[in-house]
Every structure is written in C-alpha cells, then in structure tokens.
Amino acid sequence: MIKKSTLENIIKEDLAEIWSILTIEEKHLVADNFVIHNFKKNQIIYAENDEPEYLWCLLKGKVKMFKDGVGGRQQILRLYRPIQYFGYRAYFANEPYVSSTAAFEASQLGAISMKLVTDIIDKNRKLAWFFIHELSKHLGGSDTKMVNLTQKHIRGRLAEALTILIDNYGFEDDGETLKIYMAREDLANLSNMTTSNAIRTLSTFVSEKIITVDGRRIKIVNEPALRKISKFG
Amino acid sequence: MIKKSTLENIIKEDLAEIWSILTIEEKHLVADNFVIHNFKKNQIIYAENDEPEYLWCLLKGKVKMFKDGVGGRQQILRLYRPIQYFGYRAYFANEPYVSSTAAFEASQLGAISMKLVTDIIDKNRKLAWFFIHELSKHLGGSDTKMVNLTQKHIRGRLAEALTILIDNYGFEDDGETLKIYMAREDLANLSNMTTSNAIRTLSTFVSEKIITVDGRRIKIVNEPALRKISKFG
C-alpha cells in the first residue's frame, strides 16, 4: 500500500515543515502508519458530515475544500497544493466535517490516523505549535475572505479569485499562464457568483487586456491591474 | 490596578475552563500578570493592523469582533460573553490583527501578556489543547458563516443573526426578551445587509408575529419559525 520511495523522499528531504519537527522515532511511527491513496479528478476525499479520522497530506496534485450552501451553490473555501495538510480541524473541534474536499486533478495523498497525530502532539510541543499556527492562519484567512466575498462587487471578487490562484499555484514556465486549469463553474464557486457571471466578467477582463483566455488556459497579462481591481472591490 | 476580589473569584470558582487546567504555580503567575481594564460602550479594545500583545479575557459585558470591508460596511464576525477569550489568533499567526474588537456595552476585561501565555503553553499541554480546540471551533464557525452570509437571502440572514443572539446572550427572565440591546445598524452588520433592510425585515417579522419590537427590545415570539427561516435561507 505504501509507496516506500515517495515516502522516504519526503522524510529525507524534509519537504514539509512538519517532518522536520518530529524526532526520529516519531518519523518512523508516522511512516509506518502513513497510507498512500490516489484520487481521480473530481473524486471526493471526504464529505461534509463525515466523521473525521485522518490527517490528509497532499503529496501530488491539487485539492479544493468546499461547502454546499442553501443557495444550491458550492463555495470553495480553500485550495491546497503539495505539501500541505488538511482534514484535522473537525477532529480537533470534536465534530463532523462542516466542509468537503475533492481532488481538482488526479492527486496522491497520504493519510495518517488523527489518533496517532494527537498522541504525538501530546509528546511533541513543536507539533502542537505547528497546528496552533496553521489554524490561526486559516482563521484569519477565513474571516478576511468572508468580508471580501460579501462586500466586493463581482469584478473585485473574480479578480481576487485569480490572485488566489496565482498565489497558490503560480505560473507555467512562461511566467504568465496560470498553473491551474479549472472549469468556469469552479472559478464561479471560488468567487461567489453564478457561472454566467464568471464567464461574462472574464470576458470583460479580456477586453480590458488584463488577461487572455484560451479555453481553460488563463494568462495574466496585467497583474498589477488585476490586484488593483481585487483590492478596491 | 487589579481588583483582587474579582480575580480571586475567577480563580477559586474555576469560572472558566482555562483556569482549571493550570497548575497552582501557573495560576499565580497569571494572576500576577492579569491587568483589569474597563471599557465604555462602543470603546475600541484593539483595532485592525495593531500588533497583538495581549490575551483578552471578557469578565463582564459584551464584546463584538468585526472587520471593516471595502463596501464601507462593518461585518461583525463573532460575539463574546463572559468568560471568553480573544485577541490571541493574530499573535499565534504572527501577524497584525485582521479584525477589530469593541465593547458593545460597558465591559470589564482582563489582559494577559501573550508572551506569558506562550510560555505556559510550552509547559502545559492542556493549554495547548485548549487553544487548538478553540481555534478549530472558530474556524469551522467562520467557514459556515461565510457560506450562510453569501447564500442565504435577507430574511434568512437576519433570522440567523437573531438565533446567534439567542445562543450567545440568551433571554431575560421572561424567557423571550433578547438579553442584548443593539442598534439596527449592528444587527445589519451582523447579517450583511444595510440598516434600511434590517429595519424593513424586522418589520415583516413583526407583522408575521415571529417577534415583537419595542425600540431595541426584541422579543422572540415564535422561535421555531425563526430557526426555520434561518435554516432554509
């Protein structure tokens, strides 16, 4: 089940902050309980109301965390890239998941039992701090996003979504093509608008020479302009 | 500066979860560094972009945490009652505050240096868990609120705001008068709508015999109906 090569790589190269703070014994404990799963494009990793059981570690691919609202629309809450962790919040809060996660594209993930994570936190102060820091960052981000989604106008929200994509996934080697190819519907779900409006607003950005669009390939031509629109709503 | 009686009371009676998990030595360390402050109605406790320094402990009164958005409107993020804690997130995230807090009414608060709190967390696992739990709860709440504010219609949002007030502050002895008296503007800021619309929608709730209103005194006459409106948007 475990692909030794990948895992050893992660441990040896300390690819992620979290590994560097574990003792040798803890690293091996985790390695022995680290199960690799492969998810197909759009496959659900866990769903709202499920009972949390694992800490998920994204090794390869892209993941979205989202929540279905009463409006029938799906709101994308956060995006993840390698190597980032998720799935722990609900366990720590001692409640079922309030959101779902799915792979944006074919992805490889590692699952570690939260029971084990908790045991290690009890012995390793640094891991406790890792999660305190992580949760604090996310909470600040969530509060900020709440206000942006409710108060910015459509152009500002879509511009913000595009900057989020830049900041999370960056550009291809040409330095301007977004390194994520998502459906207009997902772009809309990230920006709290209908698919129609995401398409319409993208078009106006094209006509304003802020971006160019070729199917799902989006080039950011004028990033300062984009960030300005995002900032001022 | 320290009002011994109040403080001793809190420590002795273990009024708050947090106290019961400290050792005797830690309790005294905190007590010696616990400074009581009094805030007037609407007085700012800390503001967005300030550098976090203290853990604030609300002893008496009511506090709102809010953020000013580009839309010019203030969004109320969370409400606090005695004995609850706030002000720690930004410090843990190692960043300036992203939101502000103010006293809703004349309030008494205790300030404890975050430096001290961090030192105690380093030695007391249980305190680390207290904050991990607290942050996790708040993050789930923030994510949920984000989707509700963006997807529920005005009636649903106002109904939700009223249920939040019920759940946070409860009723007067008559069992139906909300134990918080806030301006329509604050009610609007809690529900992401204009003051006009908060007033209008309150009126329709009155005409539907879900609530009665007498100035800032709001009686919840039909709580199940209110929760139903909140739930279904």
Place this chain on the structure above:
DNA sequence: AATTTTGTATGCTGAATAGCATAGTTTTTT
C-alpha cells in the same frame, strides 16, 4: 466517425437588495 454529454459564450428579463430622501422618534448632551 458519429453521437451524446458537458462546458462556454452572450443576450434578455426579472428579482433582490442597495441607496437615498424624508419624517418622526428616541437618546444624549448641554
């Protein structure tokens, strides 16, 4: 290769809600 399904683009229409004005009321200050 043909067919079906899914996704994208654009126009038109209607609904939800924001903005503003005015009048009256309550609260605070002097």
Place this chain on the structure above:
DNA sequence: AAAAAACTATGCTATTCAGCATACAAAATT
C-alpha cells in the same frame, strides 16, 4: 428642560446580479 444628535421607520428609485434561453464549441463515450 431644552437643544442637539443619533437612531428608526417607510417610501421610492436605481443598480447589481441571478435566472433562463439559445447557440456554439469541445470533450467524452459509443
């Protein structure tokens, strides 16, 4: 107690955005 300031109520209008329909394009399936 009087005056000023702040808050509340309600009507009218403007704007933003959602909903839907249609046409076309691309991708997936048979």
